[in-house]
Amino acid sequence: MPGFTPDTAQTLGGHDWLVARRVAAAERLAAVTWPSTSEEIWRYSRIDDLDLERYQPRPADQRSLAVPVLDPGLVAKGVVVGDLADLDDPDTVDWFGTCSDASPDAFTLLHDAFVAGGAYVRVPPGVVVDEPLFFEHRVGGDGLASFPHTLLVVGEGAEVSVVDRFAAHGAPHLCDIVIELLVGDGARVRYVSVQEHGPETWQVGLQRAHVGRDASLHSSAVALGGDYARMRTESFLEGQGGESDLLAVYFGDSDQVLDFRTLQDHVAPHTRSDLLFKGAVEDQARSVYSGLVHLRESAQHARASQTNRNLVLTEGASAESIPNLEIEANDVHCSHASAVGPIDDDQRYYLETRGIAPDEAERLIVLGFFDDVLNRLPVPALAGALRRTIEHKVSRLRG
């Protein structure tokens, strides 16, 4: 049985650069101290339950990425989409790992040691891609660990929308994701990740964006599946005037744990970031939101907001919400808000006075709660399907 060893890292295929990176990471992995809940960043997580011995790396011959077909006009303009396993363009190979190397942890290292492919998009400067690009990461498999990766390199003034869907099924399965969003100066990127794992999937992931001068990132995360599903979402505003909007919708049921760690890291002046994470938990599910807004000394005139709201729909469910600010600049605007609570009795009563039965009232209130985030999804077609999924989760509980 191949384990998480340098030998396995060697045999997973791909071009030389990828193999070399993997082997180097696998060698470093042996010296890594595995995290535990005693570290603040892993507090409230289920990291202590993880038993890596239960998994082995997914074999390289199982390709699982559905890559969108690109319009020939865009190909002519130099837009490239594909699987990272096929990537051998030295200009862009250099970008691989830029974001994860800037925010490493044990799981990005594990990812680096065994990543065999992933989604790759490159948009040259000035090129506008109108239609969203959909990537389907059908990772999974009993007793396997998969390492989905997305690398998005968007040139100066370019525009693109990308949707990743991750669905890993298998008993048990470990899914270790890295998403790298490189948003060039003046570029506009809309990114959506949808996580609909099976109930026995463990996910640990990093999504990190580096946002250039006057560039904008609009990112939405939808998290619905998994046994334990953790995602770190980071935006690094390194160019003056850059901005990021980070949104998330999550809904946990049965005994799921959904775990979010966010970082809005303002380096450059006149940068703006907004964050709105909204979630619901029912049954015995738990959610964790822990986020930091970091306004560095160099980030004068920056504006940042951070909002996390949680609906706790049953007594056995719970949500943690921990917003944090670290402000080193003296001329900035910053706000944060966080809320955890059950469905509001007054709202339910109001709807009941109109003749709406309590179950239906709660369904309307929960859908309404998510409405502002769903309406801001950059790909409106996703909102309808998501509303139905959320309705199903609510009515399953109430029915």
Add this chain to the structure above:
Amino acid sequence: MTTRLVIEGLHASVSGVEVLRGVDLEVASGEVHALMGPNGSGKSTLSHVVMGRDDYEVTAGSVTLDGTELLGLPTWRRAELGLFIAMQYPVAVPGVPVGVLLGAAVAGRGGDPGGVDAAVQREAARLEVPAEFLTRGVNDEFSGGEQKRMETLQLAVLEPRIALLDELDSGLDVDALRDLAQRVVALTRDSQLGVLAITHYARLLSELRPDRVHVLMSGRIVTSGGPELAQQLEQTGYEGLAAEFGVEELTVRPPEPADPFADPGF
């Protein structure tokens, strides 16, 4: 068919304090009744007890609609049977626009929600509700006046048999007050709506022209009469009236609890 809301010997407590101390009142289709009284006399409590809010404990009496006992029924069933309340402080429900709310309300009654949008549009035009208030969550960041227009719009679309209007006049300017009162009057005429209008002030009543005026003090109706009673109140005030009827306390002590519908400020 005439519908009759009959309140008999109603006693209710909140946090162990009796706030309704034997209320008798009857409202029939097409009639307009005004319920007046000083702050803390139990007016809002009466409307929520009739509607079935579970913060109050009913200790005696009955409330029937066409002979059906309402006490013990959940709020939504009372609404289905034809009761409606326009709240003093309507509750914001983010992400639930009024059309969605009314569609669910109509579907819940076994009606066809297909006609709701057109009815909402029609009433919005009649009540001068701007389009943006139809797309936003109901009452979400609405001003007091906008909320009262939206309550009246819901009243007109749902066409209940009996409506409790809890200070429909608060937060309204004179023109808005007239518009909303005229809509209510038209409903009493065209749909035989029965109205119990709660108010401090005679101003609303000059528009609504009630058939009967009742004065509530310390959880009891101390007197009832025709429209002239409201005019008398304007002159004597509640204290003068209390002296006339030998009422020592105007309000229940302690007064009504902090309003659960007040904007929590977030």
